[in-house]
Amino acid sequence: MIENPSASSVGLRRDMEILELLAGHGGGRDVDGLGVSWIAQRLGREKSQVSRALRSLESEGMVERDPVTRRYRLGWRLFALAARTSQSRLVQVAAPFLRRLAMIIDEDSHLCVLRGDSVLTVLSVPSSRAYHRIWEGVAIPVIMAAASRSLLSDWDDDQMRAILRAKLPGGLSAELGDEKQWLADAAHVREHGYTTTDVELEDGVLGVSAPVRDHRGMVAAAISVSVARVRDEARLHEMGRLVGETARQLSIALGLPPGSSFDYPVTSGP
Amino acid sequence: MIENPSASSVGLRRDMEILELLAGHGGGRDVDGLGVSWIAQRLGREKSQVSRALRSLESEGMVERDPVTRRYRLGWRLFALAARTSQSRLVQVAAPFLRRLAMIIDEDSHLCVLRGDSVLTVLSVPSSRAYHRIWEGVAIPVIMAAASRSLLSDWDDDQMRAILRAKLPGGLSAELGDEKQWLADAAHVREHGYTTTDVELEDGVLGVSAPVRDHRGMVAAAISVSVARVRDEARLHEMGRLVGETARQLSIALGLPPGSSFDYPVTSGP
DNA sequence: GAAATCGTTGCACTGGGTGCAACTAGTTTT
DNA sequence: AAAACTAGTTGCACCCAGTGCAACGATTTC
Numbered sequence: 001m002i003e004n005p006s007a008s009s010v011g012l013r014r015d016m017e018i019l020e021l022l023a024g025h026g027g028g029r030d031v032d033g034l035g036v037s038w039i040a041q042r043l044g045r046e047k048s049q050v051s052r053a054l055r056s057l058e059s060e061g062m063v064e065r066d067p068v069t070r071r072y073r074l075g076w077r078l079f080a081l082a083a084r085t086s087q088s089r090l091v092q093v094a095a096p097f098l099r100r101l102a103m104i105i106d107e108d109s110h111l112c113v114l115r116g117d118s119v120l121t122v123l124s125v126p127s128s129r130a131y132h133r134i135w136e137g138v139a140i141p142v143i144m145a146a147a148s149r150s151l152l153s154d155w156d157d158d159q160m161r162a163i164l165r166a167k168l169p170g171g172l173s174a175e176l177g178d179e180k181q182w183l184a185d186a187a188h189v190r191e192h193g194y195t196t197t198d199v200e201l202e203d204g205v206l207g208v209s210a211p212v213r214d215h216r217g218m219v220a221a222a223i224s225v226s227v228a229r230v231r232d233e234a235r236l237h238e239m240g241r242l243v244g245e246t247a248r249q250l251s252i253a254l255g256l257p258p259g260s261s262f263d264y265p266v267t268s269g270p
Numbered sequence: 271m272i273e274n275p276s277a278s279s280v281g282l283r284r285d286m287e288i289l290e291l292l293a294g295h296g297g298g299r300d301v302d303g304l305g306v307s308w309i310a311q312r313l314g315r316e317k318s319q320v321s322r323a324l325r326s327l328e329s330e331g332m333v334e335r336d337p338v339t340r341r342y343r344l345g346w347r348l349f350a351l352a353a354r355t356s357q358s359r360l361v362q363v364a365a366p367f368l369r370r371l372a373m374i375i376d377e378d379s380h381l382c383v384l385r386g387d388s389v390l391t392v393l394s395v396p397s398s399r400a401y402h403r404i405w406e407g408v409a410i411p412v413i414m415a416a417a418s419r420s421l422l423s424d425w426d427d428d429q430m431r432a433i434l435r436a437k438l439p440g441g442l443s444a445e446l447g448d449e450k451q452w453l454a455d456a457a458h459v460r461e462h463g464y465t466t467t468d469v470e471l472e473d474g475v476l477g478v479s480a481p482v483r484d485h486r487g488m489v490a491a492a493i494s495v496s497v498a499r500v501r502d503e504a505r506l507h508e509m510g511r512l513v514g515e516t517a518r519q520l521s522i523a524l525g526l527p528p529g530s531s532f533d534y535p536v537t538s539g540p
Numbered sequence: 541g542a543a544a545t546c547g548t549t550g551c552a553c554t555g556g557g558t559g560c561a562a563c564t565a566g567t568t569t570t
Numbered sequence: 571a572a573a574a575c576t577a578g579t580t581g582c583a584c585c586c587a588g589t590g591c592a593a594c595g596a597t598t599t600c
Contacts, residue, residue, distance in 0.1 A: 056279045081344060
């Protein structure tokens with residue numbers, strides 16, 4: 001058999017597929033929870049296998065079963081474990097900062113981290129306006145996230161080029177912006193402490209992001225704000241300065257020594 | 271232990287033991303993360319077994335490895351799974367708690383969440399008495415909801431003041447109570463685990479509410495009960511204690527580590 | 541009440557996990 | 571610098587746990 005270098009055991013893979021399915025369908029509006037047969041069919045596995053796997057997962061508290069509908073959903077144990085991840089601490093420290101930021105500029109604010117070749121949003125604070133999609137827990141490819149510019153900002157140019165080329169499957173490269181723009185954006189982050197992404201992610205929305213550093217000065221996360229397209233260039237960069245300043249304060253709250261070489265002043269500039 | 275009737279598969283049990291160990295020692299001790307041999311010894315298992323299990327877990331993102339120290343800690347996948355479902359799970363898990371509460375005190379009980387600058391009621395359990403308005407799916411402004419006191423209870427005073435001022439359009443401020451009362455109510459929540467709102471929302475009705483925390487300890491929702499105005503102050507606070515205790519138990523059911531700093535005892539007091 | 545759906549269980553088979561030991565790699569000791 | 575020690579990975583033979591099929595009980599549907 002051809003070995004996957006990062007191979008996972010069959011049992012674990014099956015369990016993870018089940019958990020992922022339960023998580024994915026958690027946002028469903030209809031009835032909540034999934035039945036054994038539905039999961040089995042969706043996964044292309046034996047009913048019996050899924051039934052037994054779920055019972056095991058239940059006995060460990062990873063899933064729980066509704067006593068009446070007999071449907072499964074994710075369990076308390078998973079949430080308890082999640083609370084102990086490194087992301088969890090980050091979120092708790094960052095929450096007040098993002099709330100304040102969202103209140104001031106009244107736009108959706110997100111906290112994103114880099115995981116592998118995806119950008120994971122770990123905290124979303126919606127603006128006061130209407131309903132916006134919650135991105136928490138959702139991972140999107142590096143090249144499609146506005147926050148990537150900040151997350152990758154202190155990578156070598158070569159490494160950045162490498163990940164961009166690897167992750168741009170042909171045709172997409174044109175519409176998603178070229179390397180030069182990425183490198184320029186990263187440079188802007190290094191100089192000014194934030195960057196704006198003029199690539200359209202959604203209609204009429206700009207991305208403003210800034211890097212958050214941990215105690216060692218390494219980029220640990222990024223604050224990303226979706227800004228409704230504005231004509232006023234100056235106002236956009238004023239927002240950028242605000243995002244950058246918030247990221248700087250959050251970095252210090254996370255243990256970045258104030259005044260260190262990484263704790264540079266945030267300046268507003270094109 | 272002799273024999274668990276609802277037995278878990280061998281592989282899963284081993285994986286869970288590992289994850290639990292990582293969770294227990296990941297919470298900021300000396301150095302972050304655990305090594306293979308240490309885990310193996312602690313679990314009384316073969317090194318090789320632990321080594322392979324951890325590699326599988328890593329490939330699924332359940333754990334992640336520090337590239338330099340080669341130590342493992344809990345991974346982003348746990349966080350991502352939990353974040354995506356905590357919302358929808360809330361209602362399912364909360365339902366029995368609210369039903370029980372409504373049965374004991376025989377008043378309308380509601381579960382409310384904060385969305386943007388509105389308070390959304392996601393679950394309503396009516397009392398046995400006659401007709402009461404159903405609030406499910408209804409969003410009302412923060413300043414007009416009794417549950418807000420609990421939902422905002424661990425915000426900074428500054429942030430709370432900010433949202434109050436921003437959302438009080440002039441003339442309304444007078445009749446809806448002043449900032450001091452809000453801050454006092456929030457403080458009461460932090461100290462006693464619940465609060466009562468003596469501002470009249472409807473005729474002769476008081477609002478009793480308590481914060482529900484998610485696995486991270488953040489306020490995720492609030493239980494809010496409309497109590498027919500009672501003369502007896504002591505009875506009101508006894509109800510408050512009951513609401514607070516229900517919210518506490520619900521929090522734990524949602525994954526809040528029992529005994530954590532957020533899991534404070536609920537006390538009845540003015 | 542027949543039929544369909546959903547979930548669980550019994551059982552023979554086999555493939556993946558297990559434990560031992562050898563191995564590499566890094567660090568400290570002599 | 572060789573030896574000794576620690577940390578982690580890998581090869582391999584054995585064998586038990588997981589697999590798939592099918593039958594079964596429990597509900598729901600028509």
